[in-house]
Amino acid sequence: MPLILGCCLAALVTVTALYTLALYGTAETAAMGAVAATLAVAVTVGVMNGSVRDAAGFGTLAAGGAASVWSLGRSHRRRRAGRAALAAYRAASATVPRFAATTERDRLAAELHDVAAHRLTGIAVASAAALRLADPAMAAEATAHAAEAGRLAVAELDRLARVDRRGETTLADIDALVDGRPGVGYRRTAVSAPPKTAALAFRVVRESLTNAMRYATGAAVRVLVEEDAGRLTVTVTDEGGPAAVEGLGAGTGLASLGGAVRAVGGTLEAGPDGDGWTVRAALPLPSQTMNPARPRRTASWRGAAALDWALVVLAVALPAGLGLLATEVPQPFTAPAPGASLLVLLVLHALPLRGRRLAPKVSLAVAQGTLLVWLACDASGLTAPHSAQLVLECWWVELTLLYTVGAYGSRGWPAPLAVAGLGAFPLVSGMTGPPLAVWATLSLGLAVPTGLAWAAGLLVGGRRRRRSRAAALDRDRLDRRVAEAARAERSRIAAGLRRTAGARARAVVEAAESGRLDLVLAEARAGLTALRELLDELRGGSDPADDTPPPVVAGIAALAARRGAVVEHEGRRRPLPATVEVAAYRLAEVLLADGGTVTVTYLDDGLALSGPGEARRVRAMADAAGGTVTETKDGVRVWLPEVFPA
Known part of the structure; x- marks a missing residue:
């Protein structure tokens, strides 16, 4: 005892x-x-x-x-x-719309500075120069330029208030930008660049040319765009000169541009160069030869498949262990050859449990086919006598597969009857009475548990599908709230634009059309002042609570900006399950702890995050989400399956 x-x-x-x-x-x-x-x-x-x-x-x-x-x-x-x-x-979820509004506000602030300020500065510089020289021909040219540039400024301000994002930018857009500036020396040896990189290079050139107009009127300007050592290098140099008009700059252009360049892993240098000024940006290009370590993208026995593999082991171990310990007939493992045959049959009968979620009906058919082969081997003597009676010890495999057919498959009502009928065959030999009647009676008796297993699967599968539909509806509602929050913020800013900078830009056009160059200069300067005040309001009017990134993939970029790190996105963005979004954000928190660059890649079967860090720091988090961790020479790469293990 x-x-x-x-x-x-x-x-x-x-x-x-x-x-x-x-x-x-x-x-x-x-x-x-x-x-x-x-x-x-x-x-x-x-x-x-x-x-x-x-x-x-x-x-x-x-x-x-x-x-x-x-x-x-x-x-x-x-x-x-x-x-x-x-x-x-x-x-x-309540903070996601507020965060979307903040992101939209920051995006519009950057575009306002880059686009509207660029046009109004050009108008002010040209008008001031013409008025100072009192040259009628130059005044006429400046008036015509003010009318044309003013209309473009009005159109661009309207576009900012109406469109979510501009189309894809190419390096050819830089060509067009420089073509509108006579006297600017330009050379481009880089053939192409990704749209995001080209757009940032365009911003660097535009901001540099605008500053040259403001602070080095009439100076020679050179622009060079080239590819060097896997980076797109943009260099803009002016030879120096007098400022056209005092007080035109908002003082935030290069600072904002520097943040955007660093956010993609690049560098921006700006400073005196002799009597002039040089701006140089180096933007990373995707490597053509780099082959980063691919993440192990199979959850295998970590994710939901862990239960399936455990069922396979149990389905083999239970009858095999009982057979080894048996002291009465049947003793299936007394001889090596029949015992080996039986072990193979047990494994073949259990393996369909591994694929039951992917192909429920096929898995059930394979298990039933193995059972038929088992009965044939028992009848022909390839296994120990009466070994087929061990079917009772592993018949729960059929019940499990029937449950899966109901939960993941379709309403295949014949399946419970077929499993009951086949399961009754090994039991007939031990019963007395007419074999057909015995088989029919046993089949009816076994139809009760098979029917219950199948019905339980139907109930659970229906409940799971209802939860999935409810989650999809919740996500759709949240997406609509996010879009509405961004739209409302854009409308609010648009109203401010129309009252301030937009009104001044229209006044510039009216003054130019009436030939009042002095009024053009006054309205352009007033427009720049109004624009500067609006930008100050946008950049300083954020509630700290609104700036807290929500724990979703979209919040990773804001988290990186707070920590002085860089986040790059690859692949086509798409909505992900809530659990995957949160798991990705938590992993990014760890990877961004020491700065550096983290890459978020959308894959066809999940999400991958790569960045600096030690595998031990993220392994437990990835493991709980059913993901995998692959060590690379630069850190780690984590894969999260899109279907979060349940």
Whole structure:
């Protein structure tokens, strides 16, 4: 009796330890614990009993039990992580629209400075020069330029208030920009660049030319755009000169531009160069030869497949272990050849459990086909006599597959009847009476559990689909709120533009059309002042609460900006499940802790994040989300499956 109590206590302690390890540890750590427990059972039985067969039997049963405990702990770990992520997402859902409004405000502020200020500065510089020289021809030219540039400024201000984002920019846009500036020396050797890089290079050239007009009137300006060592280099140099008109600049252009350049991993240098001024930007280009380490993009036994693999182990270990320990007929493993044949059949019968979620009906058909082969082998003597009776010990495999057909497949009502009928065949030989009547009776009896398993799958599958539809509706509502918040912010800024800079730009056009160059200069300067005040209001009017990034993929860029780091996005952006969004944000928090560059890549089967850091710091977080971690020479690369393990 004390021995039995001691064994029970040891088993309880072992099960608790394995479950705790699977709940709080990574998949590898928990798996090693399960293997260690299995070996400990086998060795203990072998030492105490001295029988290799008993040691193998108890060890096999222990392997099945350990796999079950491991999968239950892993499932609890994934559900807990999923619930925590979903709770964080729902708690932050109210901040996502505010964050979208802040992002839209910052975007419009940058475009206002780059576009409207550029036009109005050109008008003011040309008008001031013509008035100072009192040259009628130059005054006429400046008036015509003011009318044309003023109309463009009005159109661009209207576009900013109406359109979410501009089209893709190419390096040819820089050609067109410089062509409108006679006297600017220009050379471009770079052939092409990605749209984001080309747009940033365009901003560098435009801001530099605007500053040259303001502070070095009439000076020679040279623009060079070239590709060098995997970077697009933009250099703008002027030879210096007098300022055209005092007080035109807002004083934030280069600072804002520098932030945008650093955000993509580039550098911006600006400073005196002899008597003039030089601006040089180096923007990274995607490498044509670099082949970064691909993340392991298969959750395998880490994700939802962990339970399926555990079921496979249990489906083999339970009948095999009981067969090894059997002392009465049938004794399926008494001879090597029949025992090996039976073991192969057990494995083939269990393997469909691994693919049950992907192909429920096919998995059930394969398991049933294996059962038919098993019956044929039993009848022909390829396995030990009456070994087919072991079907009862692993018939739960069929019930599990029937449940999956209901949950993931379709309303295939014949499946429960077919499984019941085939499962009755091995039992007929042990019964008395007409075989057909016995088979029919047994089939009807087995149809009860098969029907219940299939019905349970239908209920659970229906509930899961309803939850998925509800989550999709919630996401759709949130997306509409985000779009509405951005639209409302854009409308608010548009109203301010029409009252201030827009009104001044229209006044410039009216003054130019009436030939009043002095009024053109006054209105252009007033427009720049109004624009500067509006930009100050936009940049300084953010509520700190609105600037807190929500725990979603869209918030990673703001998080990086706060920490002086860089985030790059690759692939086509698309909505992701809430749990994946939160998991990606939490991982980015760790990867961005030390600065550097983090790349977020949208894959066809999930999301990948790569950046500096140690694998041990992110392995547990990725593991809880069913993802994988791959070490690279520059850090780590994490893959998160789009279907969060449930």
